Amino acid sequence: MYRQLEHQLRAMIVEGALGAGAALPPERKLALHLGISRKTVQQCYDALRRQRLISAHGRHGYIVEDGFRRIKPGMERLKGFTEEMQELGRVPSSRILERVVGEDRSIASIFGLTSTAQFLRLVRVRLGDDMPLSVEKAWYDLGVLPSLADGDLSGSIYARLAESGAPLVDCEQTIEAAWPDPRECAIFGFAEPLPCLLIKRRSYGADARMIEYVEGLFRGDAYAYRLRLRS
Structure with missing residues (x-):
């Protein structure tokens, strides 16, 4: 009841x-x-x-509470979470849950690389105005930017890639419905699982080399994506 x-x-x-x-x-x-x-x-x-x-x-x-506003970001161009929050007038922040460097055969196949390729696996909670909005699992090809392995990752990785001469210029993205697991429910503060949006993204550099693969779970009660179509 x-x-x-x-x-x-x-x-x-x-x-x-x-x-x-x-x-x-x-x-x-x-x-x-x-x-x-x-x-x-x-x-x-x-x-x-x-x-x-x-x-x-x-x-x-x-x-x-003052501050709970449904987020309605546009999807007309490639941008990271930090830039998106800033455009919406929110203060972005992150909390790192996992940070691992190593090999991953299944991820290597997604990138089209050999099984011995080195990746940075990063799991973060992304927050806007201190509110947990998404749980993001990301993999980065360290062959492109080895310094990601031990650098400061508290800010925007997209900005760091751009500053290092390896900006992301293109991506393929899918959005589907998903249910949060118990750990994700605890992060979002859900008393019971609520529908979420699972966004999967493959991002590429200027030479068409895949640099990033992300699976981000976004709380469904906070997001309503906006897309403008023209004939």
Whole structure:
């Protein structure tokens, strides 16, 4: 029951029906109005709070957070997460979960390289205004830029590639629906798995050499991609 209520309130917040600063009904009042237990409402509010959609304000109850806005990025050109967040007026940041250098036969086949090719495997949580928006698993061909293996990767890797003379100029991208696993749910603050967008990208340099392969899981309640088509 609390999950049904949570889904309804989340949709109202995401779509703007409940704007930033709006006060939610007190637990007891909402429980009586809906004919459900107060504990059910408490569980719902707790789940929304963990997702940073609402915050507790003592006797003032729960308030819709300022800052949760559905992200509507364009897809008309190649850009990285950092640049995208900056264009949308958000502060980008990353948290590195895994960083490994080595061989990977399956990834090498994607790049069209031999099984002994060296890759940097990087798993990061990408945040906008401190809100976890995606979990990104990326592989980089160290034959193009060996310094990625031990350099500072807290910022934009796309910018670093460009500064090193190996900018990404082209990519192939697919988008499909996916479910987050338990670790990803914990990162996003989901009380239960919610639909997400799995974006797979193969990015190439000016010489058509593949430099990057990424699988990014983006929270579905925060993203609505925009694409303009012309005849």
